[in-house]
Amino acid sequence: MTATQETRGTEEPAGDGTRTRLVSGPGILLVWLYGVMSVGAVSRSIYQIATEFDRAPLAYALSAVAAVVYAFITYTLVRGGETARRAALVCCAAELAGVVIVGTWTLVEPSAFPDATVWSDYGYGYLFIPVLLPLTGIWWLRRSRTAVAA
Amino acid sequence: MLDALTVAVSVAALALAAWCGFAAFRDQSTKDWHFIGMAVVTFLVLVQLIVGIVQLVRGEKAEEGTTIFVAYLLGALCAVPIAGFMSLAERSRWGSATVAAGAVVLAVLEVRLYDIWTVG
Numbered sequence: 001m002t003a004t005q006e007t008r009g010t011e012e013p014a015g016d017g018t019r020t021r022l023v024s025g026p027g028i029l030l031v032w033l034y035g036v037m038s039v040g041a042v043s044r045s046i047y048q049i050a051t052e053f054d055r056a057p058l059a060y061a062l063s064a065v066a067a068v069v070y071a072f073i074t075y076t077l078v079r080g081g082e083t084a085r086r087a088a089l090v091c092c093a094a095e096l097a098g099v100v101i102v103g104t105w106t107l108v109e110p111s112a113f114p115d116a117t118v119w120s121d122y123g124y125g126y127l128f129i130p131v132l133l134p135l136t137g138i139w140w141l142r143r144s145r146t147a148v149a150a
Numbered sequence: 151m152l153d154a155l156t157v158a159v160s161v162a163a164l165a166l167a168a169w170c171g172f173a174a175f176r177d178q179s180t181k182d183w184h185f186i187g188m189a190v191v192t193f194l195v196l197v198q199l200i201v202g203i204v205q206l207v208r209g210e211k212a213e214e215g216t217t218i219f220v221a222y223l224l225g226a227l228c229a230v231p232i233a234g235f236m237s238l239a240e241r242s243r244w245g246s247a248t249v250a251a252g253a254v255v256l257a258v259l260e261v262r263l264y265d266i267w268t269v270g
Contacts, residue, residue, distance in 0.1 A: 047221075
């Protein structure tokens with residue numbers, strides 16, 4: 001599977017190597033923001049799970065999930081290529097779903113969350129970046145495909 | 151001392167964000183002058199890191215804990231240089247936009263640093 005995808009990559013006009021570059025143009029800004037969110041979410045969840053997991057297990061577990069998703073999207077964006085692009089697209093959709101579900105959940109039932117998660121209140125504590133990022137991410141990844149097809 | 155530095159870094163970071171944002175708006179990549187600006191901001195953050203550590207060593211306490219305080223100081227130090235290197239890789243308006251975003255992130259980190267350090 002991977003080998004086929006990479007062979008296809010060589011036929012693609014876009015990019016400077018065997019893979020479609022996802023970090024050129026606006027992609028570099030996107031990868032920076034995802035990188036920041038990864039570092040923030042990963043360090044935050046490591047700290048919280050290591051020091052005070054019992055206080056709000058659900059919130060901290062969800063933060064850890066968010067951290068993994070961010071780190072994975074950052075990696076796929078940097079790696080580039082068609083497989084990575086699709087994986088990133090799926091993860092952006094999952095991220096968007098996560099923000100919407102967890103955001104709604106925290107508003108409907110605040111008692112389940114003694115402490116905030118990255119995705120609480122639709123990412124209010126992070127300037128709504130968690131809800132804006134997947135939207136721009138999906139836009140960018142879909143646009144990259146169009147550029148390849150053209 | 152630390153509060154004054156926090157304010158200084160925030161103002162410098164926002165100025166850098168505006169400057170690089172303007173470059174992105176005018177469809178320009180980052181130039182030597184922008185990198186000097188980034189160096190100045192990074193130098194201020196480095197001073198802040200040193201002052202912060204000195205204050206911790208002298209026995210002062212950060213309100214939300216030493217670990218978080220030091221982690222944020224280190225994060226603040228990395229933000230602008232990493233964005234600067236990324237703008238070297240992307241010689242277009244988007245490189246400038248990345249540095250602007252990095253400077254905004256730094257300003258946000260400074261606000262959090264203020265909360266973490268100050269009691270109340």
